Amino acid sequence: MNQRPGNQLFDAYFTAREMREVFCDQGRVQAMLDFEAALARAEARVGLIPVSAVAPIEVACSAGHYDFAALGEAIATAGNSAIPLVKALGKQIAAHNAEAERYVHLGATSQDVMDSGLVLQLRRALELIEKDLADLGQSLAVQAQRYAATPLAGRTWLQHATPVTLGMKIAGWLGAVTRSRQRLQELKPRLLVLQFGGASGTLAALGEQAMPIAQALSEELQLTLPDQPWHTQRDRVVEFGSVLGLIAGSLGKMGRDISLLMQTEAAEVFEPSAPGKGGSSTMPHKRNPVGAAVLISAATRVPGLLSTLFSAMPQEHERSLGLWHAEWETLPEICCLVSGSLQQALLVAQGLEVDAERMTRNLDLTQGLVLAEAVSIVLAQRVGRDTAHHLLEQCCKRAVAEQRHLRAVLGDEPRVTAELSATELDHLLDPAHYLGQAKTWVERAVAEHSALTA
Numbered sequence: 001m002n003q004r005p006g007n008q009l010f011d012a013y014f015t016a017r018e019m020r021e022v023f024c025d026q027g028r029v030q031a032m033l034d035f036e037a038a039l040a041r042a043e044a045r046v047g048l049i050p051v052s053a054v055a056p057i058e059v060a061c062s063a064g065h066y067d068f069a070a071l072g073e074a075i076a077t078a079g080n081s082a083i084p085l086v087k088a089l090g091k092q093i094a095a096h097n098a099e100a101e102r103y104v105h106l107g108a109t110s111q112d113v114m115d116s117g118l119v120l121q122l123r124r125a126l127e128l129i130e131k132d133l134a135d136l137g138q139s140l141a142v143q144a145q146r147y148a149a150t151p152l153a154g155r156t157w158l159q160h161a162t163p164v165t166l167g168m169k170i171a172g173w174l175g176a177v178t179r180s181r182q183r184l185q186e187l188k189p190r191l192l193v194l195q196f197g198g199a200s201g202t203l204a205a206l207g208e209q210a211m212p213i214a215q216a217l218s219e220e221l222q223l224t225l226p227d228q229p230w231h232t233q234r235d236r237v238v239e240f241g242s243v244l245g246l247i248a249g250s251l252g253k254m255g256r257d258i259s260l261l262m263q264t265e266a267a268e269v270f271e272p273s274a275p276g277k278g279g280s281s282t283m284p285h286k287r288n289p290v291g292a293a294v295l296i297s298a299a300t301r302v303p304g305l306l307s308t309l310f311s312a313m314p315q316e317h318e319r320s321l322g323l324w325h326a327e328w329e330t331l332p333e334i335c336c337l338v339s340g341s342l343q344q345a346l347l348v349a350q351g352l353e354v355d356a357e358r359m360t361r362n363l364d365l366t367q368g369l370v371l372a373e374a375v376s377i378v379l380a381q382r383v384g385r386d387t388a389h390h391l392l393e394q395c396c397k398r399a400v401a402e403q404r405h406l407r408a409v410l411g412d413e414p415r416v417t418a419e420l421s422a423t424e425l426d427h428l429l430d431p432a433h434y435l436g437q438a439k440t441w442v443e444r445a446v447a448e449h450s451a452l453t454a
Contacts, residue, residue, distance in 0.1 A: 014294060016132075019339035022124050023332035025068040031117035032085055033061035035221065039108055042216035046209050049103040056100035060092040080325075082110035107198055107206040107213065111231050111319065115195035118331075119223060122240065123192055125335045126184060132342040133181050133247070134453060139349035140174040141446045143167075148442040151431040152268055152359040153370060155260075160370050163363060163431040166269065166354065168438040169257065171445035176250035178449050183243045191240050194218040197229025200318045232315035234327070241331055244338045245306045251341045252299020255292035258348060262289045268359045272351025291344040298341035305334050363431050368406030372396050374434045375410065375425070382419045391415055 011020055021027055040057040043049045066088055074084030086105045094101040105113070148167035153160045196214050197203060203210035218225040230236060261269035271291050308330045312323040363370065372392050380388035395416070399409045407429050410416045420428070427433055 014297065014340040015336040016128065016339035016343045018128055019125060019336050022121050022128070023336060025072075026063045027121060028081070028117065029066060029068065029071070029085065030063040031120040032082060032113045033063060033089070034120055035108075035113050035116045036086070036089060036105060037061035038220035039105070039213075039217055040103065041220050042213050043103070043106060045216045046212045048206070048209050048213060049106065053097075053100040053103045056093050056097035057089075057104060059096075060089055065092055080110050080114060082113040086110075086113070107203065107210070108196065109199050111324070112196050112198070112229075114328075115231070116221065116223070118237070119192060119195065120221065121332070122237075122335075123223075125339075126188070126191075128339060129244075129247070129335075129342065130181065130184055132339070132346060133177055133184070136342060136346050136349055137174060137177045137181065137449045137453070139346065140170055140177060141449050143349060143352055144170040144174055144442045144446060147354060148439050149432075149435070150354070150356050150359065151363060151435060153363050153365075160363075160366055162370055162373055163434055165435055165438040165442075166359070167442045168435075171442045173250070173254045173257075174445045174449055176253070178445070178452055180243065180247045180250060181452055183246065187239055187243060189224060191236050192223055193226040193230075193236065194221060194223040195229060195231070197231055201229040201231055203229075231318060232320050232324075234309070234313050234315060234324075237327065237331055238309045238313060241306050241309045241334050244334050245302050248298045248302040248334075248338050248341055251295045251338075251345050254345060254348075255289075255295025255299070255341075259289040259292040259296070262287070262292070266358075266362065268355055268362060270353040270355075271348050272353060291348045294344040295341050295348075298337040302334055302337055305330050305337075309334075360431075367399060367404065368429050369396055369399065371429045371431065371434055372406060374428045375406075375416075375420070378424070378428060379416065379419055383415075 011017075037058045040049065040054045044051045044054045066085070071081065071084050071088065074087075075081050078084050090101050090104050093104060144167045146167070147170065148165060150166045151163045152166050152169075154162050154164040194214070194217060196217055198205050198210075203214065206213055215225055258269060258271065260266065262271065270287070271289055273287070308326055312320075312326040312330075315323045372395075376388050376392040379392065382388075383391075391413070395406065395409045395413055398404075399406045402409070407425060410420075410425055410429075411422065416425075
């Protein structure tokens with residue numbers, strides 16, 4: 001069977017199909033051709049080229065007319081994708097209208113085509129990422145509210161700490177998603193801008209008509225006209241990559257938490273089950289966190305790619321040698337990895353499976369020790385902080401040594417029972433009564449999400 005080469009084996013796991021379509025060969029070529037068609041329209045609006053030349057140029061600006069394999073071979077000689085594409089575009093137009101071919105790419109440079117085409121791709125990528133983030137935020141908001149009062153062991157340094165709630169933990173994931181959505185909104189005006197400077201950034205080839213054409217071109221592409229061309233000022237794309245890195249890291253945190261909660265020893269929260277999902281090639285009992293693996297994988301891979309973008313920032317003079325080239329595959333790959341992570345996060349968040357009974361049993365694994373703080377704080381108000389802390393420390397050691405529940409040990413300690421009644425001790429050693437502001441954090445995270453979504 002004849003198959004086209006590519007990363008088809010892993011794409012469905014690590015990348016969302018819609019995002020791969022944005023950055024596939026067709027997506028890249030079409031974005032550059034959209035620039036060329038818009039340039040022709042803009043120059044005709046200003047009167048630099050005849051209106052009659054626009055239609056033939058537009059007809060030829062369809063990626064379906066071009067051989068991507070041939071373009072790829074030509075790029076190896078030309079040094080960028082715009083040079084062979086513009087040549088092929090000219091031939092395509094000349095075959096039907098030799099006059100119109102004279103006006104193709106007038107006044108632009110290769111980087112104008114590629115960078116503006118990239119921005120068009122990033123605009124679509126942004127739409128996909130923002131939608132997935134909003135959907136993920138909504139799913140997390142629902143789950144945070146559902147489990148706002150469901151106690152589970154808080155864990156610090158991977159050891160049981162005081163109780164939290166599952167809703168509070170999910171609210172933490174939600175807050176990170178909301179902040180990422182805010183960052184994307186804030187960077188849009190800086191990212192979605194036209195690149196148009198000509199050979200060295202001066203647009204000298206267009207003379208007095210340069211600024212009117214630039215303005216018309218920005219309107220045609222629905223991009224903002226920046227204060228100046230940014231051929232070797234790469235902070236715009238690096239900022240976007242950085243925010244994607246934050247998204248990948250935040251999703252990785254979610255994936256790490258879920259994978260730890262799925263461990264056999266915890267078994268408190270699970271990814272949604274499905275036939276064949278998370279199985280082993282040899283162990284029939286296995287239920288592996290395959291979604292969390294993608295979240296953690298993206299969080300591991302994206303920082304290295306992001307370092308490439310940062311390393312490529314000190315670009316020479318008005319056009320870079322090699323550093324600009326280093327961006328071409330790097331930023332699209334970051335977009336693809338984040339898209340795949342978001343898709344898996346959505347599946348997990350929407351179908352989260354929770355074992356509240358197991359959470360309750362796990363909370364009691366230390367036989368009440370995780371609530372020693374609750375007793376100590378109340379006792380401190382009656383006998384003093386140092387005395388209370390020392391007394392609870394002794395009781396905890398005795399509970400461990402005697403393998404008894406802390407409640408029983410406290411009940412046998414006259415210095416404790418002299419200050420705290422049996423009812424008070426029962427209350428203090430109930431995890432549901434020591435959840436602090438967990439519900440408040442859920443309410444605040446959900447409110448911030450809702451305010452951004454409204």
